[in-house]
Amino acid sequence: MNSAAVSIVRADPAFASLRRSLDVYYGDPARDAAMDALYARFVRAGELAFDIGSHVGDRIGSFRRLGARVVALEPQPLCAAAVRSIYAGDSAVTLMEAACGAEPGRLALQINSANPTVSTASADFIRAADGAGGWEGQVWDQAIEVPCTTLDALVAQHGAPAFAKIDVEGFEDTVLAGLSRPLPRLSFEFTTIQRDVALRCLDRLASLGPYGFDIALGESQVLSFNTWMAKADMAAHIAALPHAANSGDVYCVLQS
Numbered sequence: 001m002n003s004a005a006v007s008i009v010r011a012d013p014a015f016a017s018l019r020r021s022l023d024v025y026y027g028d029p030a031r032d033a034a035m036d037a038l039y040a041r042f043v044r045a046g047e048l049a050f051d052i053g054s055h056v057g058d059r060i061g062s063f064r065r066l067g068a069r070v071v072a073l074e075p076q077p078l079c080a081a082a083v084r085s086i087y088a089g090d091s092a093v094t095l096m097e098a099a100c101g102a103e104p105g106r107l108a109l110q111i112n113s114a115n116p117t118v119s120t121a122s123a124d125f126i127r128a129a130d131g132a133g134g135w136e137g138q139v140w141d142q143a144i145e146v147p148c149t150t151l152d153a154l155v156a157q158h159g160a161p162a163f164a165k166i167d168v169e170g171f172e173d174t175v176l177a178g179l180s181r182p183l184p185r186l187s188f189e190f191t192t193i194q195r196d197v198a199l200r201c202l203d204r205l206a207s208l209g210p211y212g213f214d215i216a217l218g219e220s221q222v223l224s225f226n227t228w229m230a231k232a233d234m235a236a237h238i239a240a241l242p243h244a245a246n247s248g249d250v251y252c253v254l255q256s
Contacts, residue, residue: 003027005086015082018056021117022082025058034221035062039163042185042251043068047162050154052100052175053189055117057083059165060093068092071158075099075109075146076119094158098147100168102177111142118169125170128193134246135193150178160184167249173200182209184254190238191247198238198250206231210255217241217248228253 006026009015015022035058043049045067051059054074060083063070069092074080080097087093099107099121110126111119118138120126129135151164164186166172172188182205190198205211212228215237229237234250 038221043163050161050164053167101148107148110140120169122170176204187249187251
């Protein structure tokens, strides 16, 4: 990652709507160190990582600090332009301006221009956020059509990743529907307004192979249990979380 490039993007009025994300996700050494320590458990130097839903690319930065190659997907044109600028000249980063889903083609992406981090391809996500505590004032005010690929297609084109991070605002189960073979390690985001999506993700992964699961709440970058739980136990844990937990990531490791 080029820190000078991040500063240039921050200062560019064209990226004004991403300023909050750039401030949150770049320039915090303690957060970077915690993220690197977490991802070092899943991906090593020379291995391949998929970043599905890159937003402004902070996870790309972590994977690159660990020495991994990265294939990143980001369908929002402004976010993709920011990622392209920040990682310009890094031949180990491949950016695709596309969504990921159950089948290749095109899909409608709903843009939250005031808070692009929660732009989504899921109408159910928008309905779940309507009136929910902590989601007040969120407005999806634009819709664009974007190309869509699948995890299977990415694997066929780039090879199987050592780790795949999936963060696509309520579309995670649809992304996993486009995967027909188990990946060794991956994570998917969940929210407490759509626990059903997380449960479908757990079911899908269990249908592909014998996975164990752990969880990191919010942006803590810390696994809650440090043991690989069975699907039923993780499902029960997610169901019991308070609404205020809001979101996090479920980490999934194929058990030998």
